[in-house]
Amino acid sequence: MSVIKNHIVQLSAYKPPLEGRDPDAYTLLDFNERTIPVGDSIRQALHQYIDSGRLQMYPSYGDIVERLADYAGVDSHQLMITNGSDQGIDLVFRAVAAPGAEAIIPGPSFAIYHQCAKVEAMSIVEPQYTKQGGYPVDQVISAITPQTRVIIVSNPNNPCGTLVSSEMITRIADAAPHAAILIDECYFEFSQHTMVPSINDLPNIFVTRTFSKTWGMPSLRFGYLMSAPENITALCSVRGPYDINQMAIVAAKAALSNPDDVTAYVNNIMQTSKPLFEAWLQKTGIEYWSSAANYLWCFPECARDVGNHLQDQGFLVRPKMYGDTLGLRITIGIPEQMKSLMAAWEKIGES
Ligand SMILES: Cc1ncc(COP(=O)(O)O)c(C=O)c1O
Structure with missing residues (x-):
């Protein structure tokens, strides 16, 4: 056994x-x-950090949250850093799951959503994207029950690249105030579409982003999550104090200096x-x-x-x-x- x-x-x-x-x-x-x-400035920053002889120290993050908040256009209390956006996604599932909980994950989509839901023993409802209709918004809304705890909006979705409008996401958030609406903006810099301005109005949305794609550093595992300040405070109690490694911070700071x-x-x-x-x-x-x-x-x-x-x-x-x-x-x-x-x-x- x-x-x-x-x-x-x-x-x-x-x-x-x-x-x-x-x-x-x-x-x-x-x-x-x-x-x-x-670019060279990122490589140089990493070399300098290694040469500084501080690898034996635990990470110290300095002003990275403030710098990212400035970049993303949110208040620093609305943002936390994560070990890739995978960790941001996982934190949301872990924080909201309850016995008998359901997740609505339109498919086909990125595999991690299923994995996180299954680890929390959630049942999964999977309405399908179509080439003509894109995100199955009506099916998502009809699938909402009192047990729904997470609804995924992968924006744009992987693998199909489909985008969901802010109006549709607001409809979903309003229809499920008891659920976390997880908006995955992994490809934000390419799509230039974001739900971030609605964070002030919608307390149940969570936006994840990453430095793995446009910024070119998936090997360093760096992402961030934005939501209402009380959600960020709660999720920071689930994340470990050193989950993001120092090299990621060094590289991200250098990258943010040269957007x-x-x-x-x-x-x-x-x-x-x-x-x-x-x-x-x-x-x-x-x-x-x-x-x-x-x-x-x-x-x-x-x-x-x-x-x-x-x-x-x-x-x-x-x-x-x-x-x-x-x-x-x-x-x-x-x-x-x-x-x-x-x-x-x-x-x-x-x-
Ligand atoms: C939609 C989507 N979200 C999240 C991720 C994972 O990103 P990260 O490397 O930041 O964990 C990927 C990676 O391919 C992705 O396609």
Whole structure:
């Protein structure tokens, strides 16, 4: 007999396909990462920190909360830092779950929501996104019960890139005042859409963000969560005092001192690379979902073969199912990377 809770023994770990992700062998278009390294100022700040001989000290965070609050346009009491946005998501689930609780997680979506709900033994209701209708708002609202404790709005959603309007989110928040509305703005800098201005009016919304995508530092695990001050105070009692490592703080502070680098990257991806790739997909008749983020979910014929062909040509992309149909979620890289990808794709069937 296991000492572990039975429902946890039944779980399986979330294992993203990390094996073989060798950046020297492949252009990595499979995890929605930034596809070029971060700027020199961040590297220098990390080197300086290591050289300062302070690795033996516990982290001390200084003014990072104030600096992020300034960046995000919130009061510092409305923000807390987290170990990646995964931790922000987990904290919300842990803090609100109760026996018999339900989570509404529109799918397909990012796997961590399911994992967090299952760890808390919540039951999951999963209305489906559609290409035409996007986020299934009416089904979400009809699924609300007195047991609903979390409703996910992944904005934009991974893998489909669909955005939910602020009006719709407000409708959901008003319809479920007893539930946490978890708005995942992981791709905020790409989408430029945010629910942050509503934090003052809606006490049940929680907005998570990250430095893993546009800011280019998923390896350092840094994110932040914004909500009403009383929610932040409560969640800070669930998070550990040192959960965020010092290197992440050093890098994030250096990154925040040079936000133009992120703006330039986002503009390059969203204004040059994405239209280029979309035009090519349209020309070649490959269907895709329109996306507010740095990835496109495409549905070529024989998607598995296309994925394998691209891998042979040195590009990793991510297979993602929509019902019974396999699609490929492709991260948008800089224009040169996308031109090489398209050239490689066009070689399919040649050899
Ligand atoms: C929608 C979404 N939320 C959260 C995350 C996790 O971000 P982090 O690295 O900050 O934990 C991802 C990562 O791919 C994501 O796609």
